Amino acid sequence: MEATTTHMPLGGALDVLNRRRKDQVVVSTMTTIAPWRERDVTERDLRCVGFMGGASTFGLGVALARPDVPVWVLDGDGSLAMQLGSLLTIADAAPRRFLHVVFHNGVYDTSGSQPVLSEGRMSFTGLAEGAGYAKAVRFEDVESFDAAFDELLEVDGPVLVELMTEPVRRDYQKPPVPTEQTAARSRRTGRPCVTRWRRPPRASRRRAPPAGSPCAA
Ligand SMILES: Cc1ncc(C[n+]2csc(CCOP(=O)(O)OP(=O)(O)O)c2C)c(N)n1
Numbered sequence: 001m002e003a004t005t006t007h008m009p010l011g012g013a014l015d016v017l018n019r020r021r022k023d024q025v026v027v028s029t030m031t032t033i034a035p036w037r038e039r040d041v042t043e044r045d046l047r048c049v050g051f052m053g054g055a056s057t058f059g060l061g062v063a064l065a066r067p068d069v070p071v072w073v074l075d076g077d078g079s080l081a082m083q084l085g086s087l088l089t090i091a092d093a094a095p096r097r098f099l100h101v102v103f104h105n106g107v108y109d110t111s112g113s114q115p116v117l118s119e120g121r122m123s124f125t126g127l128a129e130g131a132g133y134a135k136a137v138r139f140e141d142v143e144s145f146d147a148a149f150d151e152l153l154e155v156d157g158p159v160l161v162e163l164m165t166e167p168v169r170r171d172y173q174k175p176p177v178p179t180e181q182t183a184a185r186s187r188r189t190g191r192p193c194v195t196r197w198r199r200p201p202r203a204s205r206r207r208a209p210p211a212g213s214p215c216a217a
């Protein structure tokens with residue numbers, strides 16, 4: 001029988017981390033940035049924005065500069081997939097107090113929920129073990145992650161934790177599939193096959209005009 005994977009909510013996973021948070025430097029990226037910021041923000045919270053795949057080596061730089069400070073990296077699966085070599089770099093440097101948390105939601109959630117390559121077949125735990133991490137563990141529910149977490153913090157790193165999480169932006173509007181009409185036009189003209197789509201209005205654009213503005217009702 002085929003084993004099915006269950007997925008935990010992102011918020012529940014972040015709560016487990018936040019409850020143990022002390023003096024660690026935490027590098028967040030992608031869909032973890034906003035919800036982590038809503039929790040306890042300190043001057044030790046660093047954000048890796050846009051630089052896809054850079055969070056883990058950014059964290060490694062901090063760990064090498066300050067071996068006395070524990071570093072947690074909250075990484076995206078698509079991001080890590082883009083920079084798999086960073087696993088070797090981190091394993092080779094072997095920072096002792098380094099926790100690499102990969103949020104394995106199966107998609108490039110931030111950019112529109114496209115599936116990550118080889119989803120359902122690959123394992124970041126396997127990749128990290130193969131690269132030479134001291135320990136790598138996968139969790140599918142908040143409770144088992146919570147129960148194992150304190151012990152993991154005692155392990156000499158680098159440690160990778162792969163959290164099977166639910167994507168958060170299921171409502172993202174994807175561009176429509178080209179219609180037969182646009183495909184035929186493309187074949188006729190040799191121009192790219194593009195179907196126009198309208199971006200949903202930004203919340204800021206929907207805001208009511210300020211009182212006194214000629215546009216105010
Ligand atoms: C080098 C590079 N390529 C593409 C992008 C565009 N981009 C921004 S976020 C993102 C998806 C990130 O996916 P993942 O790391 O899985 O994080 P999630 O959004 O699922 O939390 C992409 C493709 C980028 N920022 N940098």
Ligand SMILES: [Mg+2]
Nearest residue numbers: 077078107109
């Ligand atoms: Mg992802």
